[in-house]
Amino acid sequence: MDYFIHVAILIALYTILSTSYNLLIGYTGLFSIAHAAFYGIGAYTSALLTLHFGASFPLALLGAIVVTALVGGAIGVPALRVRGDYLVIASFGFQMIVFGVMLNWLALTRGEGGLAGIPRPVLFGIKIFSPAAYLPLAVAVAGICFLVTWWVARSPFGRVLRAIREDEVAAQSLGKDIVYFKITVFALAGGLAAVAGSFYAHYITFINPLSFTLDESIFIMAVVLVGGAGNLWGSLVGTVALVVAPEALRFLRIPDAIAAPFRQILYGLLLVLFVRFRPQGLIGEHSATRGTPKVPAGGDKKVEEGGSALGTRPPQTAGNGKPLLTLRNVTKSFGGIRALDNLSLTLEEGRITGLIGPNGAGKTTAFNLITGFLEPDAGSIVYRGRELRGAKPHEISRLGIARSFQDLRLFPRMTVLDNVVVALPGQRTEQLSLVFFAAPRVVSAERENLRRAYELLAFVGLAEKAGELAEDLSYPEQKLLALARLLATQANLLLLDEPASGLDPTSVEAIMALIRRLPDYGKTICVIEHNLDVIKGLADPVVFLNEGRAIASGAPAQIMASPQLADIYFGV
């Protein structure tokens, strides 16, 4: 009987480990192989606090959470770099170092001999002694941790995590400070792993480094991937399956000496077979959530198409000739190639400015410079009297400049609705602290945001598709979704990179009609387009770029009438 209780307690603790690891790898796409290190730091901190400082169990638990969360946040720093490979190696190294320190820092950890005599927890004056008494405690704690993780995962904070996983650059362009999100999620996952570590230490009453090896990290990874990354219920299923299955090996009479490597082979096989044949895991991310989402509360009153969600700026600013954004003598080289050569350009408030020119003229580079994805070598970029040089993409986005991408960069494995909601600005509820401590505010803000997202989807005509995954939309629909997401940023200056490319004539008409209405809502627009009919139908003025310079600007008819420009454009 005690044996079954023991297995049940292990399941509870591993549920905490796998769900918190899922936040990293499944939700945020951060590939860390160091979860056992967090688990171990939590266990050792908690054990040492009670053994050396006589701390009570709750205090030791708290200490373990704080210490591990801090370490987790620090590990998040290399994760800020663009390349995911670095994080793998950094976390791998971190796992090895933590293990090495546990093993060799004898004065503190007593090495392989481990720490013995860790006191059983005392809660509310009751000493929890037997496994049978420990089980309800472990289950309750696992339940609380599961709820915390679940609440975070479905909060606006969790939505941004998924956006980062899907496309980091796009998330930045929507004003998300990915540094904050990555460090926070690492700290959170570390803190949760520490809960499991602390409860493990005080349950077994003895710990040594061998419980927190690389193999243990890989086990946790196997649990999450087998269960289904990005789905917390999957982690629960995976935990039960992978904790119970090896126990069954006991009945196969495998000699003890090879039982451990045998188990490892099993986990390795599961990893290889699952990524090959069932990459989504037993329960995939969207197996439960697929389908039309609930129309937001208050949705019985008809969702006004566009409506307030498009922005509140009165239309009288339109076409007043005031410059909104000015580029002065901007230069940018890549290696020896001058992509932009002393480019000067002014975008007037409330107008649709067209940017045309042959391939390689520097059009998209100009967008990248304005939005802070690239830094100019020289020149100035001024928006509403503010110099933009040196500002980060998410800061520029928050000033009210948003851009779309030629290759759309939607968040493919998120719903159409989530693609739009995540772009709405000023979601203070994306702060993790508010997710926890101001739950009612989160819920009401969320309701309002869903309503606004529906309005925007209605504006572009995608309201019926709200519940589908972005990757399942047709190409024209994806283009419309990209526009809706862009509008959701509430930016005043919209930079559209080939909004009509690759579309059939009917879809081109539809998207042009939408863009044409935007200045009425106070939007200023700059559009790159190769289709000259689109430019003619939308833009005034038109700026002609060639070899990184603006060589002409004026009314579209005037620009296109110039035989000289036509020669350049068509490469005659």
Add this chain to the structure above:
Amino acid sequence: MLELFAQLTVNGLVSGSLFALLAISFGVILGTTRTFHFAHGIVYTAAAYGAYAFAEGLSLPLWLAVGLAVVVAVLLGVGIEVFVYQPLRRLYASPLTVLIASLGVLIIVENAIAIFFSTDAKIVTGFPSRLIVLGEVAFTTLHLAMVLVSWSLFFILLLYLYRTKTGKAMRGVATSPEMAEIVGIDTRRVFVGAFAIGSALAAPAAILYTLDKGATPDMGVTAVLMAAIAVIVGGVGSLPGAALGGMIIGLARNWGIWLLPSEWQSAIAFGILLLVILFRPTGLFGVKLRKAEV
């Protein structure tokens, strides 16, 4: 004091040479195929155990055992590419997915070796190792062999890549797989070639290490970690960079003995990696990437 420093420097240059060999073996695969080949660690281990099995188990002469161990490594490396990575690439699996599969393969083979050979260190004998004393420093003929073999192979690899047609094709694929396809290079065959070469280079590194310190099933995990760090430090895509990264790690680890308590020993290479990631994320010889590929 100075004598200790000189000796540690020599030790660092010796182990750095082995790290350099390991790093170029990993780097040629990563650079050409963009596959983060974690299981390279187990190819390394398999070569060591291959040499042990042929030399000690079957009592073959050492040179023959080494040759056969290289064959084992190449077969395993190419087998992983053909049977694990290629099917995943056909499914357009993300790099993350390929990495997970790679880790899975590493665990499977490592534990199979642990079951088959048990986990105690396996010694391979037969190398005529003699002590050489030069003034204040001492090293062995084996250490000398480590340096000579590593750098000879490094230059042979460079010659191959820059002077032969297949080598140039490999560099072409490394620079731009799409363009290489357009000019008629069969990228799949080049990938297999890169795995064969990388695996073949890992074998001597593993065997030289085993002649010195013996083989254990977990030797490959540390090895691939060091190789990856060396490649990142040197700059992904640059083989001289990878070799330099290996030398830096070898020297730093040995000088570290002087300065740091033993429990932080494993942290040295990691510390270098962290510095590079924070201050020069493209690595020492890496091309400056655009900040974001937008």
